[in-house]
Amino acid sequence: MKQKFGMVLPIVLLTYFLILLDNSIIFTGTVKIANELNLDARALSWVSNAYSLTFGGLLLAMGRAGDLFGRKNIFIVGLFVFALGSLAVGISNSDLTIIIARAFQGIGSSILAPSTLALIMDAYTGEMRTKAIGYYGATAGVGGISGLILGGWIADAFSWRYGFLINVPIAVIIAMLSIKYIPKSRVASGRIDYLGAILSVIGMATLVYSIVGESGNIVSLAISAVAFIILIMIERKIAQPLLPLKIFADRERSGAYIARFVFMGAMFSYWFLTPQAMQNSLNFSTLIAGFSFIPMSIPQFLSGMRSADLSARFGNTKILIIGITLSLIGILIPTFINIHQGYWLVVALPMILLGFGQGLTLSPLTVAGVAHTRPEVAGAASGVVNTTHQIGSSVGLSLVVAITSGIKSPDILYQHAMLIDSVLVAIALIVVLLVIYPVSRKED
Structure with missing residues (x-):
């Protein structure tokens, strides 16, 4: 791969792997973290949400910063911010300090993520770009599971x-x-839409708080709606918008953003709750719970690395449909079978299906998310891919935690959570069938 792609792709994939790994590495340690820092379920969810909110909320602004100040410069700055945030998390001693540290770490990731995909778009063209994006999409899933x-x-x-x-x-x-x-990238002229960046962060944060917060939920939801409405009005009028609305005019891209949002909401909550279920219901140790994800990681790696070739042969959308369908079947199994029926039936078998499903889903969704982009909107489209990935993850987890927070039995809680996740994956499949598939048929 180095002879063909040079060093840019390995650097990009290793960085993307690192930030996604950190997004999920906390999951298998949640029980120990909660015990050591005395965190309840909502506080524990905010350890993940704080990272996802600053990550997703600042992605668009940081992508624009890369255009203005040079992607290489911004990329290196992001690495050092991420390192400092990681250090702060590692030495945290309370719920407040770890949540603040995770938020700061998310800022570093928000600088890195749009730079990684943009560097691929800059460095490669044609078939090499398609393959590089495929590897990038595969890393999105492999990084998360490796973290577990x-x-x-x-x-x-x-x-x-x-x-x-x-x-x-x-x-x-x-x-x-x-x-x-x-290599140094070309520096564009213009400025950052600071107001748009502030509004996007306010909208994202208040949306998640309206779901997981303990009070003021309606007010928080209203603030979120107002922030997003003002953001759209501003972005329609300014000359250099943070979020060019014309990127949503393409049905394939818009469908990919929606599908990725709900799909990652399901997957993120699955990664968050399954290690806890194995520890609380099956009495697995933290170590065993982590290694219990191997039945998912191997199929995901294999299918993710092959997804670009399969998409080239059979079509990107067809592979996407197969991937989401396999994921839906896998996540439905623990919905109907109690986890006490055993690891192999209720956890390992679904993980195999989910592994293949995610590997055949995330890469095609990434390709669809940057499809038909012109140079002036390529950066924004790349930013929205990462934004929907992170914010969808945060909103999905918050939704599941909020709905199941009153359930005392770990077994019943897990089944109800998997039912919610199944609904989210089904919505993703419907979006692909009704929005993306008709477009792909016309192109064929």
Whole structure:
């Protein structure tokens, strides 16, 4: 791969893997984190949500910053911010400090994520770009699942803190490689839409709080709606919008954003709740719970690496439909069968289907999310791909936690959560069939 793609793609994929790994590495250590810092379910969800909110809320602004100040420069700055945030998480000693640290870490990720996809768009064209985007999409899933496995091993063998502290030297190494191997990008003229960035963060944060917050939910939802309405009105009028609304004019891109939003909402809550279910209902240790995700990680890696070739042969949308369908079947199994029926039937079998399903879903969704983009909107489209990924994850997790928070039995809670996740995956499938598939048929 290095001979064909050079060093840019390995640097990009390693960085993207690192930030996504950190988004899920906390999951298998949730029980130990909760016990050590005395966190309840809502506070624990905010440890993940704080990261996702700053990550997703600032993505568009940071993508624009890369255009204005140079993607290489912004990318290296993001690595150091991410490293500092990881250090702060690793030394946190209370619910407040870990939530604030995770939010700061999310800022670093918001700088890195749009730069990674934009660097691919800059460095490669044609078939090489398609394959590179395919590998990027595969990394989106593999990074998340690897975080679950590594998180379980690190939390059990050492401490959950080391899962974050290890990011510091890795980020520094990547920064050194970036200085040497990533070429300087062209710096665009213009300015950042600061008001749009502020409104997007307010809208995202209040939306999630309206779901998971303990009071003021209606007010929070109203603030979110007003923020988004004002954002749309502003973006329609200014000359250099943070979010060019014309990127949503393409049905394939719009459908991909919606499908990714709800699909990641389901997957994120699955990754969050399944390790807890294995520890609380099956009495698995943190280590065993982490390694129990291997039946998902191997199929996802294999299918994700092959998804670009399969899409080229059979069509991107057909592979996407197969992927979401497999995911839906997999997540329906624990909805109807109690987890006490055993790991192999209720967890491992669904994981195999979900592994193949996610591997055949995330790469095609990434390709569809940047389809038919002209140079002036390519950066914005890339930013929206990452934004829907992160905010969909946060909203989905918040929704599931809010609906199931009153259920005391871990077994029943898990079944109800999987039912909600199944509905979300079904919505993603419907969007692909009704919005994206008709467009792909016309192109064929």
